[in-house]
Amino acid sequence: NFDTVKKYITAINSHDASCSLGFGMTNTTISCSNTFHSAMKQMGSKIRHTMSMKQKLEVLRNELTAVQEEEATLYSLFTEMANREASTEDVKRVVLSASAVNLDTTESEAKSLYSTQQINKAKALSIRIAEEMGVKGNTLWGLFSGVTKYTNKDMTTPKRENGTLESKFFGSANRLDNKVFDNLTKDIVLA
Numbered sequence: 700n701f702d703t704v705k706k707y708i709t710a711i712n713s714h715d716a717s718c719s720l721g722f723g724m725t726n727t728t729i730s731c732s733n734t735f736h737s738a739m740k741q742m743g744s745k746i747r748h749t750m751s752m753k754q755k756l757e758v759l760r761n762e763l764t765a766v767q768e769e770e771a772t773l774y775s776l777f778t779e780m781a782n783r784e785a786s787t788e789d790v791k792r793v794v795l796s797a798s799a800v801n802l803d804t805t806e807s808e809a810k811s812l813y814s815t816q817q818i819n820k821a822k823a824l825s826i827r828i829a830e831e832m833g834v835k836g837n838t839l840w841g842l843f844s845g846v847t848k849y850t851n852k853d854m855t856t857p858k859r860e861n862g863t864l865e866s867k868f869f870g871s872a873n874r875l876d877n878k879v880f881d882n883l884t885k886d887i888v889l890a
Contacts, residue, residue: 702781702835702844708763711739719745720752722759775889781840783887789842790828793879794821797846823853839883846879 711721711729721742729735739745744762746755791802800813800821809818828845835841850872856862857870866872 702840709738709742711735711742716748719747720756721745722763772889776884776887777840779887779889780843780883781836781838783839785832785837785839785842789839789883790825792882793828793842793846794824796878796882797821797824797849797875824849827853843880843883847876850876 707724709721709723709725712718713735718736718739721739721744723741723743725738725741727734727738727741729738744759746752746759794800794802798817798821800809800817802821802825804812813821824846827849828842831845831848832838832841835844850867851863854866854872854875856866856872859865863872867876
């Protein structure tokens with residue numbers, strides 16, 4: 700649905716072999732020695748310049764190939780989601796699983812059955828889903844995109860620097876994104 704997904708991996712090495720060869724992900728822009736070392740600390744895989752370096756690089760290459768294969772499956776799921784229509788029942792199930800609010804209840808019933816927090820969560824999520832489905836189509840991808848927009852913009856996250864990122868990577872936003880993704884893709888069989 701015209702969404703672009705870009706994948707990057709960072710590889711860092713010193714010209715004088717004074718530090719390890721590093722691979723991983725970082726948001727640090729390297730412009731000097733300090734930012735080089737800061738980025739190097741963030742690298743998930745490091746290989747020292749030793750006699751066994753070639754063998755270790757081969758293992759790392761195999762690991763990267765496995766990651767690429769997993770990503771290919773994930774991107775195939777994304778494409779399939781973009782090609783599958785989302786029903787009203789799909790939307791209701793997602794909102795119910797995320798907020799415990801049944802969208803089939805009347806407003807007066809909802810007030811007696813659910814807390815204000817639950818009702819507000821269901822409303823905010825429904826708005827985000829409608830926004831994204833309006834842009835990305837009435838598809839499972841549009842529906843899932845609405846959930847991720849909600850977890851990025853509206854969900855309560857820790858009130859500290861990088862609290863939203865922390866929640867998206869390890870916390871409640873991550874759990875909700877994964878729960879909805881798993882539910883929306885459980886019946887998709889890739890060829």
